[in-house]
Amino acid sequence: MRHPPRLVVLLFGGLLAAASVLLPPRPQAVAASPACTVEYTVTSQWATGFQGQVKVTNNSAPMSGWRLGFDFPAGQRLTQGWSAQWSQSAGTTVTALNESWNGTLATGADATAGFLASWSGTNPAPTAFTLNGTLCNADPGSPQPPGAAPALKVSGNRLVDAGGTTRRLLGVNRSGAEFLCVQGYGIFDGPVDDASVKTMADWGANTVRIPLNEECWLGLDNVKSQYSGANYISAVQGLVQRVEAHGMTPLLDLHWTHGVYTGNSSGCADAHATCQKPMPDAQYAPAFWSSVARTFKADPAVVLDLFNEPYPDRATSDTAAAWRCWRDGGTCPGIGYEVAGMQDLLDAVRGTGATNTVLAGGLTYSNDLSQWLAYQPHDATGNLAAAWHGYNFNSCVSESCWSSTLAPVLARVPLVAGEIGENDCGHSYIDRAMAWLDGKGASYLGWAWNTWDCSTGPALITSYDGTPTAYGIGLRDHLRALTS
Template sequence: MACAALATAALVPLTSAASAAAAAPACSVEYSVTSQWDSGFQGAVKVTNNGAAKDSWSLTFDFADGQKVTQGWNAKWSQSGTTVTAASESWNGALASGGSVFAGFIGSWSGANTVPKAFKLNGVTCNEDVTDPTDPTDPGDGTAPALKVSGNKLVDAATGATHRMLGVNRSGAEFMCVQGYGIFDGPVDDASVKAIADWKANTVRIPLNEECWLGLDNIKPEYGGVAYQSAIKDLVTKVEAHGMTPILEMHWSYGQYTGNSAGCSDVHATCQKPMPDAQYAPSFWSSVATAYKGDPAVAFDLFNEPYPDRATSSLSDAWACWKDGGTCPGIGYEVAGMQDLVDAVRAAGAGNLILAGGLAYSNDLRQWLDHEPADPAGNIAAAYHVYNFNTCASESCWDEQLAPVAAQVPLVAGEIGENTCSHGFVDQVMKWFDDRQLSYLGWTWNTWDCSSGPSLISDYAGTPTAFGIGLRDHLRSVNG
């Protein structure tokens, strides 16, 4: 909803995906090399405590190739021979059960920089699953389907069955990190994800922040780069474990825009911009695509709500900007067009499903087919957003503008909502989309007052607001 040299992190997950029969290990560690140069590198660790709460912690691991830690942060780093120790500081020693801590370091290397294989937290070996088929905390059966485009439908790649994405948005990761408060707004533990699945949702759209994912200098280290990417990965894993499709979407991005309908004057990713920026957006999608190219169950939504049409009075110029980017009328930064972002995803080797929203905050798809980005994978769908206060918010408009698009490509309403604290409007939206076997996602699974915006829930156990009860009951009737 409208509301220094870069080194892309190379995340090396060391915790295997939990099967339906695996309980959590006593502790989990993810180690990553976030950048590397001729004689040095920057590394990071994420430590998750799955056991009893701890008042202090100490992580140990061994280097295999003579690497040396030269400096570090968020821990007291030391090294004896090949053994490295990262001990808690006075301010981050408390580590709750289920809690995580992040620490980073600079190191030297020569010849090879092999990733450490074994880690211990307070002397206990990490990353060793315990098999227990009766474990009641198991997150789910991991049945999220890989999706692909077939004609104008989305289908399960394994079975060929038509698949509709029906679910919710989980807002927070687009704004909390850049504002310096955290990564998510509210809990994203298994119980809170299960509550979404209990509504019979099969899809969760996760808005992201470009600068936080890339770990740019204006983002606190504990909320950006590897820490942010690891947190998103954890949420994606939970979503998939409950059989739901995760959609990763670039929501807030870099670039200064002060023209018509500007959300902010800040160059940083603190609001919705009219288009993605050429400086960082392709790198963002290259990094995201690299991280998830081995997981075709994850879909990519390229950019939340483009509005280059607000920066220029020429619709032809706006659509040209949308597709090809470059120097766009009324936008002061170099723009990455949708074609640039599709190219970045595919060049990374990812064949994942891609969504692309149109103009007017994704509410205008009239020229989408004429400007559809070329996709060598043939796996792209049109995204649409609709609220009761939008221009195209009636059945007559949908018949005129959306039906022709839906006849050619899959159509996904990535955001639907209303600001009335009721659900009469979204009931109409869902019926129109149901009649045509199309997809839609409610905004948003956050505990905000529905009188100030379309919030679906009043608590993270899934208690619906007066607005949310319409979507909940409908999803249960459709998918129940």
């Protein structure tokens, strides 16, 4: 969406007891070995804290990175960890991401990591563990544990989870991180804590799209340090963890990028990432995706959207040249900076070893997919899907247009309508769009979970407590009906 900018480690004493709690793998039939096993041990415990250890064993195909997830059942709080990058969300979910030196796990190989945590009242052990989104200590094909975000992959024209069940991405966009940081005012323009994420889930959402800014992620010197680099990345990781803790899919999108463009439909004359540009830049965008992919490659629940709304067709009247620019990048007609094409960005992601599902939107602000199949980037992993954006003020707004341009794509690959909305703050257009997309088994997400005045663009809510606008009522009630 071309929205308006908003200005807007631990020492302890008094050891009371030493306890060891071992969770053995769940007994399995001979023909059904678990994909992974986790042994959880409390090696020592005292009045207010304890030391624990997890041993992760990979029983499936070799992996080049791993991400362990589990929930503390009684309010325990992680305070320190080693041999993994440990974190805990505002709720109960704990994540351990491999270090660079222990990320490779061959079939049958294991890794051990330890931690310190606090407790009060009781200290029961976690009951479910996931490794890269797959449930451990359980038969293959067992359902995800409650609250766990599904690992996703492309299967034909569907998105499926680890058990092969079809998954549609239905939800909202949480805008903010693409603009506030580069404007120097913060990272998100409102709460992104556990309560606010739960409110999105309460609408019936199973996916949250999170637009990002490449200069803020890369920590370029035009962005204040408190809102960029490691601080920005940490804030995004925290939101991703909270989204996953509520069983929702995090969808990360490159929204604002570098490069001077003053041609037709220019959003700004600034070289910096302060508005939507017609195409991503070759100078920073591949580095952005290499970094994002390395950060999340051990988590197949995270979906990556290569570029928000390409519009190289506004820079040239040659449609074929615009589609070549979209795929191949380089020197593009009407664009004064070197462009990174969709193939360049996809290669940057795959070059890290990341196999996450990736989306690529078409021309005309992702509203035109008419030549998407002809210019589709090559993905050796087969995990590429199409992205489409649909608003009441776009060109392709009718069922006949959708049937002629979207249906052929939908027949071949999954389609995710990463943004749908209408600027009249009603929901007559999205009602039609959702009905058509439902009939095709496609995915869609409303723009945007922000408290903007509808006159400046589609806004789903008037308050971060989830109070909907008239437009938001249409999306919320539809999502709830689908999940009821």
